[in-house]
Amino acid sequence: MEEFVDRAIEYASKMGSYVETSYLSSERNTILMKNGSVSATGYSKDSGLAFRVVNSSISFASSNISDWGVIRGEIDYAVRRSKIPGRNTLSEEKSYRDSWEVAERRRIKDVPLEEKLSILKDIESLLVKEGIQMRILAINDNIEEGLIESSGGMSIRHRLPKVSFFAMLGFMEGGNFEQGTIELGYSGGYEAIDFWDLNNRVQQEAKALKKAAAAKKIPPGTYDLVAGPEISGIVAHESAGHPSEADRILGREMAQAGESFIKKEDRGMRVGSDIVNLVDDPTIEHSFGFYKYDRDGVPARKRYLYKKGLVNEFLHNRESAGRMGEKSNGASRSSEWDKEPLVRMSTTYIEPGEYTLEEMMEDVKNGIYMRSFTEWNIDDIRFNEKYVGREAYLIRNGEIFEQIKRPVIETTTVKFYSSIDAVGKDLQFSAGTCGKGDPMQGVDVWMGGPHIRLRDVYVR
Amino acid sequence: MMDLNKIYEKVSRVSDQAAVKKVTSRTTQVRFSNNAIDITNTWNEELVTVFLAQGKKTFSFDLRDERALEDTLNRAVSALKGIEENNDFVSLNDRKNSYRTKGNRDEKLRLLNPQEFVNSFIDQVKPFFKRVGGVFYSRSISEEVATPFNSGSQGQFGIEFVARAFNDKDYPVQTSFMSSSDEDFPLLEKQGEEIIDLSRNVRNIREGEEGKFNVIFTPLCFASIVSYTIPMASAFQVDSGMSMFAGRLGDRIGSSIFTMYDDPLEDSMINAKLFDDEGTPAQRTPVIEKGVVKNYLHNFSTASKFKTETTGNAGIIAPTPWQISVEPGNESIEDMVSSTKKGVMIVNTWYTRFQDYREGVFSTIPRDGIFYIENGEIKETWRSIRISDSLLNIFRNTEGITKETKKVKWWDETLPTKSPYVQVADVNISRSR
Numbered sequence: 046m047e048e049f050v051d052r053a054i055e056y057a058s059k060m061g062s063y064v065e066t067s068y069l070s071s072e073r074n075t076i077l078m079k080n081g082s083v084s085a086t087g088y089s090k091d092s093g094l095a096f097r098v099v100n101s102s103i104s105f106a107s108s109n110i111s112d113w114g115v116i117r118g119e120i121d122y123a124v125r126r127s128k129i130p131g132r133n134t135l136s137e138e139k140s141y142r143d144s145w146e147v148a149e150r151r152r153i154k155d156v157p158l159e160e161k162l163s164i165l166k167d168i169e170s171l172l173v174k175e176g177i178q179m180r181i182l183a184i185n186d187n188i189e190e191g192l193i194e195s196s197g198g199m200s201i202r203h204r205l206p207k208v209s210f211f212a213m214l215g216f217m218e219g220g221n222f223e224q225g226t227i228e229l230g231y232s233g234g235y236e237a238i239d240f241w242d243l244n245n246r247v248q249q250e251a252k253a254l255k256k257a258a259a260a261k262k263i264p265p266g267t268y269d270l271v272a273g274p275e276i277s278g279i280v281a282h283e284s285a286g287h288p289s290e291a292d293r294i295l296g297r298e299m300a301q302a303g304e305s306f307i308k309k310e311d312r313g314m315r316v317g318s319d320i321v322n323l324v325d326d327p328t329i330e331h332s333f334g335f336y337k338y339d340r341d342g343v344p345a346r347k348r349y350l351y352k353k354g355l356v357n358e359f360l361h362n363r364e365s366a367g368r369m370g371e372k373s374n375g376a377s378r379s380s381e382w383d384k385e386p387l388v389r390m391s392t393t394y395i396e397p398g399e400y401t402l403e404e405m406m407e408d409v410k411n412g413i414y415m416r417s418f419t420e421w422n423i424d425d426i427r428f429n430e431k432y433v434g435r436e437a438y439l440i441r442n443g444e445i446f447e448q449i450k451r452p453v454i455e456t457t458t459v460k461f462y463s464s465i466d467a468v469g470k471d472l473q474f475s476a477g478t479c480g481k482g483d484p485m486q487g488v489d490v491w492m493g494g495p496h497i498r499l500r501d502v503y504v505r
Numbered sequence: 506m507m508d509l510n511k512i513y514e515k516v517s518r519v520s521d522q523a524a525v526k527k528v529t530s531r532t533t534q535v536r537f538s539n540n541a542i543d544i545t546n547t548w549n550e551e552l553v554t555v556f557l558a559q560g561k562k563t564f565s566f567d568l569r570d571e572r573a574l575e576d577t578l579n580r581a582v583s584a585l586k587g588i589e590e591n592n593d594f595v596s597l598n599d600r601k602n603s604y605r606t607k608g609n610r611d612e613k614l615r616l617l618n619p620q621e622f623v624n625s626f627i628d629q630v631k632p633f634f635k636r637v638g639g640v641f642y643s644r645s646i647s648e649e650v651a652t653p654f655n656s657g658s659q660g661q662f663g664i665e666f667v668a669r670a671f672n673d674k675d676y677p678v679q680t681s682f683m684s685s686s687d688e689d690f691p692l693l694e695k696q697g698e699e700i701i702d703l704s705r706n707v708r709n710i711r712e713g714e715e716g717k718f719n720v721i722f723t724p725l726c727f728a729s730i731v732s733y734t735i736p737m738a739s740a741f742q743v744d745s746g747m748s749m750f751a752g753r754l755g756d757r758i759g760s761s762i763f764t765m766y767d768d769p770l771e772d773s774m775i776n777a778k779l780f781d782d783e784g785t786p787a788q789r790t791p792v793i794e795k796g797v798v799k800n801y802l803h804n805f806s807t808a809s810k811f812k813t814e815t816t817g818n819a820g821i822i823a824p825t826p827w828q829i830s831v832e833p834g835n836e837s838i839e840d841m842v843s844s845t846k847k848g849v850m851i852v853n854t855w856y857t858r859f860q861d862y863r864e865g866v867f868s869t870i871p872r873d874g875i876f877y878i879e880n881g882e883i884k885e886t887w888r889s890i891r892i893s894d895s896l897l898n899i900f901r902n903t904e905g906i907t908k909e910t911k912k913v914k915w916w917d918e919t920l921p922t923k924s925p926y927v928q929v930a931d932v933n934i935s936r937s938r
Contacts, residue, residue, distance in 0.1 A: 420860035
C-alpha cells in the first residue's frame, strides 16, 4: 500500500491545516513451545496506511484495504471529523527528510526456521535437565519498515529489524511453587543470541527458581536493600518514565492508565536523593526501543527525567508539547500501523554511579539483596508501588547469607528514590513490552540501571 | 476486498486441513479528557488468518493483502517441511455443524453519533465535576470461517462507553457500559446520572487502612477479577501448568453461591459468537459452578487430549474465553451495604499481577471509588490501598451476590462481562509503608 502515500498526502493536504500519512509494515515470525511441544509456528505481514488530519480537532484514520476509493473515503471521513471542535495543537517542529535503518550482523532473513527452532530446543533441553517442569518458550523476529510524510514536507523512511525471546517457567517441589519470566529484546539481527548469552542466562534463572522454591520467608521489618539492575529497571520505568509522560500529566490517559503525581509546574520538585539521575534514551545502539526519528518525525535524543533527585524533563510528542507551549523531545511512538502516536518511553534507566557491588554490600549489616522481581504493580498516578522479589537473598554483615522467598516491598516513588544512598557503576538492561493507550499499544522497551543500595526499607 | 473462498481454495490445496478466518471491522472511537475531545480514531480493516496442518505439522499466517498470498503460501509450504510435529494438534473439528441465529436488535445503537453523544455527556456531568474523560467505541465486525468440514458467517455491532470523572478534591469515580442490544439503550443514556450518583458517596477522603475487610466488589471491579481468572481455564494454560485450575477439575474452590460462565450466547454483549475459529458452535460453558471447577475451555484438539468434548472456544492454537457471565444472586445492593458492619465497597481496580499462578496469589490496585462502610453507611472514601490476596480465597469467601447485574467492558482490564455486585469476607488489604 506504500504506493498510496504520495497520492494520499497530495489529496489530503488541501483539506487540513496539517496532514500526515504513514505506511508501516511489520513482518513477523514466531515459534512457541509449550513443555517440549512446538505449539505454534507462524508468520504475519501486518501493514497498512494511517492518516492524521488536524483542523478544529485531531482525527486519525487507518485502513489496509488497497483501493484508492476506500482510502479517499477514509481521508474524507477523517477530515469531516477533524472539523468538529476539540483540541488541535501540535508543536511547531522542523520537517526532516531522511532515512535510517538498524544494521543486522546476522540477517533475520538468512536464519532458517530450523535454526530458530534449534535455539528453542537447546533451551528446552537445558531446562528439562534442570528439572523445570513448566516451560513456555517463544522466539520472535520482526522487520518493521515505514514511510511517513506530512503536508509540511517531512519524509522519513526507516527499516528496523528486531529479535526477541520470552520464557515463562514454573517449578514445583514438595508443594512449593515458584514462577519466573525472562524477556529479552534486541534491535538488529540474530547476533542477539550471543549478545544475550542466552543459554547461560536461562540456566541461571532455572537454578535460582529451584532455590527460591525451597527458600523461607523472612520476618517483616526494616532492612537495607541492595537492588539489582532488573529492579532498578522496573522502578525507573514505572516510577520515573511513566510519571514523566507529558500526556499523562495533561490528563489525556485519565480514563485508562491514569495520570501522574507530577504536575505541569513540578519541574525542580525533589523526588529522590541527589545521587539519583533517571534517563530515557532512544538512541542506545541495538536497544529494543531504538529509533532515530520518532513517530512525529522529530529527532530522537537522550532525556534526563530526574536530575540530582529533581524532576527535570517531561517526555513529549508534538501533541503534548504543543499543549504545554514547548518543543517536542522526540518521544512519539505507535505500536502498529493503525495506532495513533502517543508519548512513550524507549530505554529508561538509572544512570550509573561509582560503587562496586562489593562496596555496597560490605556496609550492610542486616539487609536484602533483591536480584529480580515477580509480581509488581503501581497506582495510576505512579506513586504507590509494590515489588515482590523472585531471586532474593538475606545479607548479614556484608555477606550473602541465604536465599529467601518472595520478599515484598510496598513503598512510594519518593520514598524509594530518597532512600538510595549508593549507585553502582555497572549497567544492565532487560526488555519489556510497555502497555499504554486505548486501544492498548504495547511498545518494545529496555529498562535498566546499576545495582543500587537503599537504607531502611520496610520489607515483609 | 479479500475473498475468503478463493483464499481457502488455494490454501487447502497445499495442506491436509486448513482453517481460514476473515474478519472485517469498522470502528469509530472518540477519546476525551478534561472536558474536551482529544481525538477521533477510525479503523477500516480486513484481516485473514490461515491455519494449515500437514499431518501433525502446523503453521499459521496472517494476511492483510490478498496479493501477498502466493509468497506467503510458498513460505508456509517450506515451513511445513522444516518444522517438527505439533503434538498438541489432533484435528480441526470434523463434525458437520449448524448454527443458531442471533436474537439482538441494534438499530438504535447504530444510529448514535459518537462525537455528539460524548459532547452531550460532557455537558451533562460538567456541573458536578471538575473534569471528566473517557472513551466511546462503536464497532461493527463481520467474520467468516471456512474449514474442510464447516463454514459460516457471523456479525456483531457493539457500543462501549467509559467515563472517569474527578470531583473538586480531584477524587475520581468511573462508570462503564457495554452492549449490543437496543434494550440497553436507556442504560447508556443513564451513564451520566450513574456517575453523578456515584460521586455523591465521596466524603471524608483519606488514605486507606491495612487489614482484613469485608469487600463489596461492584460489577466493574468483579468483572476485572473474573477477567483475570477465566483465561487460566483455557486448556492451553492448564496444560502448561501455569494455572490455578490445573489439577482442580471437579474440586470445590469457591463458595456454593458462585457460578461463572464463558457465555458467548448472550447476544446483548459485544463478543457474542455463533461459532469458534474452527467452526464449532459456541456454547455457554460453566467454568465454576456452585463453587466447583466444572469445565476447562477447549478447542477440538485440546478436548481430544483431555478426553472430553470441545466447548467451542477455538483459538486453534490456544482456546480462548469469549465473554463472561457471573450468575446473579438474590440480594440487593442496598441491603448488602446496609448489612455491612465494617467493610469497603470498591468500584474499580487495575494493574492485577500474579506472583503464583498455581494458587492465584495476586495483588491489584483499587481505584475510582473506595468507600469505607461502617454500620451500614458509607463513612469515608479511601485511596492508596492494594488488594493482596489469592483468587482462591476470594472465591471461597464469597458470601453475597446481588440480583442486579451490569454489562461492562473497560480497556484491557476487563473482558466483556455481565456481573452482579459480589460481597467477599476477609479480603486482605495492604498499603505502602
